[in-house]
Amino acid sequence: MLRIGLTGGIGSGKTTIANIFLTLGIAVYDADTAARQLMNANQQIRQQLTERFGAATYKHGKLDRAYLASKVFDNAALLAELNAIIHPVTIQDSISWFTRQQGPYAIKEAALIFESGSEKHLDYTIGVWADKELRIERVLQRGGLDREAVIARMDKQMDEAEKMKRCNFVIDNNGKTSVIMQVLELHEHLKSLAGR
């Protein structure tokens, strides 16, 4: 079974495209959701976060996301420390998840793949590409963030063009080419790569 990474910046359409793969019967690991769960459930993460960010990291036993966000916001060094605590555990979790999957291939959807070094544990990577302005508009429509906050997040992420260059396949999600057709083509291609 092939292990496939699906990546792209905020608002590129990763989740939307992951959902199309799901409808084709392909298993998808959502790294963002997994990381949130592990921050509450994993003892190693809990201990390290408490040591580094203080007892206030957990309130009534649950992760205080607003507190943690306020600590790492605008502090690249602390954000890197946070990632260094979380990434190794989520990468291990996804490695063991892959071993439990069936089918020709399974997908790990993650905003950060090259940044965390997790491509080492993947056979191929798919990038989702959309122009910056379109990504901003889509995230604003999704709700919850204002324009400045979206741009601030984008500026912290790896340059999109660079990220796409590193991917084995790129899905164009600029709205002009059908993403469903692109996913179907890729699905056939990945099945043949997997020998199915």
Ligand code: ADP
């Ligand atoms: P990501 O997971 O990369 O942040 P999402 O899949 O959540 O991106 O997409 C961001 C927003 O844009 C969502 O509200 C989604 O419904 C919308 N969107 C994504 N792709 C398209 C598309 N091709 N056409 C219209 N809206 C889209």
